[in-house]
Amino acid sequence: xxxxxxxxxxxxxxxxxxxxxxxxxxxxxxxxxxxxxxxxxxxxxxxxxxxxxxxxxxxxxxxxxxxxxxxxxxxxxxxxxxxxxxxxxxxxxxxxxxxxxxxxxxxxxxxxxxxxxxxxxxxxxxxxxxxxxxxxxxxxxxxxxxxxxxxxxxxxx
Numbered sequence: 200x201x202x203x204x205x206x207x208x209x210x211x212x213x214x215x216x217x218x219x220x221x222x223x224x225x226x227x228x229x230x231x232x233x234x235x236x237x238x239x240x241x242x243x244x245x246x247x248x249x250x251x252x253x254x255x256x257x258x259x260x261x262x263x264x265x266x267x268x269x270x271x272x273x274x275x276x277x278x279x280x281x282x283x284x285x286x287x288x289x290x291x292x293x294x295x296x297x298x299x300x301x302x303x304x305x306x307x308x309x310x311x312x313x314x315x316x317x318x319x320x321x322x323x324x325x326x327x328x329x330x331x332x333x334x335x336x337x338x339x340x341x342x343x344x345x346x347x348x349x350x351x352x353x354x355x356x
Contacts, residue, residue, distance in 0.1 A: 230356030233268055234337050237350045240270045245342040249280065253289070256281035267327075268350055271336065275309050275345040298322040299331060312340045312347030318356055325353050 240263055244252045249272075256263045256270040263270045269283025277294025297303045304321040311317050316339035323334040336351035 229268075229352050229354075230335075230337070232265060233350040233352050233356075236263065236265055236268055236270065237337050237339055237348055239263070240272075240348045240350075241339050241342060244344070244348065249341070249344060249346070253281045256283050257286045257289070259283075268352070271308075271338075271347075271349040271351070272341070273305060273308065273347055273349075275313070275347070277305050277309070280346065304336070308336060308338045308347055308349055312338045312349075316340060316347075319349075320355060323351070323353075 240252065240256065243255060243263075247255075253272065255261050256272055258264070264283045270281065271279075271283075272281035273279055273293070277292045279288045279291050279293055282288040293305045295303065296305055298321045300322060302321040304319060304323070307319045307321070311319055316337070318335045318337050320333065320335045322331050324330075325332045325334075332353050333355055334351050334353050335355050336349045337356075338347045338349035340346070341348050
């Protein structure tokens with residue numbers, strides 16, 4: 200193989216590796232941002248109560264909407280208390296909502312929040328791509344409540 204072709208192949212492989220590394224770093228950063236937002240929301244509920252938190256979580260110009268990241272707030276019975284991206288979901292019970300693979304994401308979020316909290320993985324409509332894609336939501340129990348607070352990202356952390 201001529202040296203120029205070999206050099207081009209080596210450069211392309213290096214660029215592809217760099218792009219994959221950058222994409223992974225961005226996904227890690229997004230996952231960390233989601234976790235920080237949930238911890239901030241938990242602290243807000245603890246300091247100001249659930250009613251003030253619901254208002255704050257729905258504020259499109261507030262501190263709980265960070266680009267594509269927003270807060271979910273659900274009671275353990277599946278009632279949506281707040282959804283920063285879709286405030287119209289507040290008041291609806293979503294306990295039986297499931298993804299195309301049969302994952303009952305709200306039920307799984309409830310069960311995980313009752314324990315130590317963490318990431319729940321499922322599939323959900325991505326409004327940017329218009330496709331159903333893998334999504335992961337980080338959840339923690341809301342202090343002093345039978346409820347959880349979460350924030351999701353597309354892809355897997």
